[in-house]
Amino acid sequence: MSEVREVTCIVCPVGCRVRVWLEGGRVVRVEGNLCPRGAAYAASEATHPVREFFAVVRVKGGDLPVVSVRSDRPVPKGAVLSIVRELSRVRLRAPVRAGEVVLANVGGLGVNIVATRTVKRAERGPAARDAFEPPPH
């Protein structure tokens, strides 16, 4: 059985609306793309959509309360929510160095989540920030 998926190409600012025909999960026809790059993108998006993954992770005892992170390669679109959930349980302790793997093989996908900046240890004293500490119950 064939099915048609519509994909907006994001490879360049033109934003072509590309239609992809699938039969048994295989791409059999692509239309609407102005160039071959769009055909490749739309075929991939229609069969195995992936996303660049960016987030922030909580850091205790740092000069910043969170550190920005990203995946070291695109992740399957369907896995994004489970990665967010997994990361929400992570609490790092400063210092965190840019490039440091903060979560390895997330979701068993073979993808690592990596810090994109450095968070230094905070000076001792009241200025030290432990962000997002839940209020005492």
Ligand code: SF4
């Ligand atoms: S199909 Fe080609 S021209 Fe159209 S948005 Fe994609 S890259 Fe740009």
